[in-house]
Amino acid sequence: MTVNDDSFTNWKNREEIAESMIPIIGKLHRERDVTVLLHSRSLVNKSVVSILKTHRFARQIAGEELSVTETLPFLQALASLDLGPSQIDIGMLAATYKTDDRGLSVAAFTAEAVAGATGANKIERGEGRDAVLYGFGRIGRLVARLLIEKSGSGNGLRLRAIVVRGGGDQDIVKRASLLRRDSIHGQFQGTITVDEANSTIIANGNEIKVIYANDPSEVDYTAYGIKNAILIDNTGKWRDREGLSKHLRPGIDKVVLTAPGKGDVPNIVHGVNHDTIKPDEQILSCASCTTNAIVPPLKAMDDEFGVLRGHVETVHSFTNDQNLLDNYHKSERRGRSAPLNMVITETGAASAVAKALPDLKAKITGSSIRVPVPDVSIAILNLQLARETDRQEVLDYLRDVSLTSPLRRQIDFITAPDAVSSDFIGSRHASIVDAGALKVEGDNAILYLWYDNEFGYSCQVIRVVQHVSGVEYPTYPAPAV
Structure with missing residues (x-):
């Protein structure tokens, strides 16, 4: 042989x-x-x-x-x-x-x-918790996929309804088609059928009511048998407590925003500060995809080496907020063609760090460049540390964090020397440390952090929703603290 x-x-x-x-x-x-x-x-x-x-x-x-x-x-x-x-x-x-x-x-x-x-x-199995999606765009459809995926036992989160504005003829058929096929993330894993007469999408046996409304005040969730639900707002239309409170109607118990919250709305990065959510808190935010990418490794580095100051530069894929071709836009540069240009823009991720890591004393600044790729971004985190170290110590530490720490669901680690952005489409981690790109000299460390700004972020949203809904189950063996 x-x-x-x-x-x-x-x-x-x-x-x-x-x-x-x-x-x-x-x-x-x-x-x-x-x-x-x-x-x-x-x-x-x-x-x-x-x-x-x-x-x-x-x-x-x-x-x-x-x-x-x-x-x-x-x-x-x-x-x-x-x-x-x-x-x-x-x-x-x-x-x-x-x-x-x-x-x-x-x-x-x-x-x-x-x-x-x-x-x-052992934890006793509950009846499950209703979930409602308000908006059905890029993040909304990925969150829907994840909710359907995690409904296997019938005792966790159950996607009961999607609220959208009416879009004309065959609206529900077109929305189901967008859920079924995605140019970036591929085919839906399962079967999808549409019951137009009852305005329902059936995905892997889950009956999801499609509700048409222009404003939260138009929806009576109890009429659809929805109770004690978590509503996930994917529109970004309302970002402060007053606006998001419009969703708190009969049938809705809590509201989770998939964008940075304003004012006193808690910005939550799962794995870092989700345990600070008060049981009676009804409105919270999952911050931004970039905030979720940088905060876990920033916390890890501060815990071990101390961080005195830092700067994050995000090289970010283009989004629907930009124009396909040059056209009017309220922002100066985002009106220029997204597929044809690198576009300098702002990011609120650096300022959002203070909300997620209030004990971090370091000043973190940030900026962003949008580039012509449809998904996956990279954050370059340049840190001045409180003590000197070397590249191998940082590598060994971050590898261990990705394997055994409480942040192992947020931080991934890759050593492949030929990795590029498309390799991380579908990653469920908030960020992935690129070992080959890491630079360390004395008290300065530069981390290159890949992240799927659509799917990885959606996974973080689901983790927050699971936590506040009481269906986030413990992990064994317990991670090292």
Whole structure:
């Protein structure tokens, strides 16, 4: 047998193992509200090849590839436990098991590591929480995809309605088509049908009412059986407490804005300050995509090295706010053709840092350049640190943060030397540290942070919504603090 034959046989064996994992992962998700992760990446509804690629990706972070032969025993051990709603990272289970010297079996080690999600300790499954989307643009449709994806067990968030302004003939058919196909993010994973007579989109069995209204005051949510719902405003039309309060009508309990909030509206970056949300707070903001990209690594760097001052330059993909061709725009430069120009513009991300990190004493400045790509941006974070360090120390620290810290869902880490922006389309992290581009000299560090300003941000929005709705489940093994 040749070496090539050996490699092919090994691949086929791993395919078979990955195939055997799919029904276990699916059953845990549907029946117990358990999301199986691998180094913070969900394995729910993933194909055989996707599961194998996710295992291989661990090599970029941990230095060596993780095999399905290593993780399958942990998955089998989970299936035998009386688990409650939770997120369980089998990559972390396998990694921590390797360093454990007590001689425990995989089953015993797993039971101990996830004890908080079993027996008397487990969270009881609830009835789920209604969600409503106000607006159905770029972020609205991606948030809709995520809500539908996460409704597998029926006990989490349930997208009940979308509120839009009427758009003429076949409006609902056209909106369903935009949900079904996306030029950047690809096909919707599942099936979508339209019931025009009842103004309903059915996506993977989820019945979503399309409500037409020009103003929040026109909608009676209780007429559609919606109660105690989280409303996600994707329009950006109202950004202060007074404006957003218009949404607080019968059936709506809380309002989450997918843009920076003004005045006293809390700006929340999940992973950094979501635990400061008061239980009775009804209105909050998820800040901007760039704020979500820079605040987690900024916090991580301040925690370890101290940050005295900094500047962020964002090289940002163009957005619908800009013109396709030169035309009038209320901003000076955004009227110039977005696909043909680099456009200097402002960013509020630097000033928003103070809201998310009130204890950070450093002054952070910022500016932005819009460039002719439709998605994925990069933030260049130039920091003066409180102590001197070197490139390797910063790399090792950020790699560890992406693997084991409470910020591991926000910060990713990549070592690929040929990575470019399109490689990060669909990333679920708030930002991705580009290891090859990192520069450190004495007390100065320059971080290059990729981020999918559409999908990665939408994932952060969903995490905030899960938190305030009470369906954000604990992760095991618990991240290092």
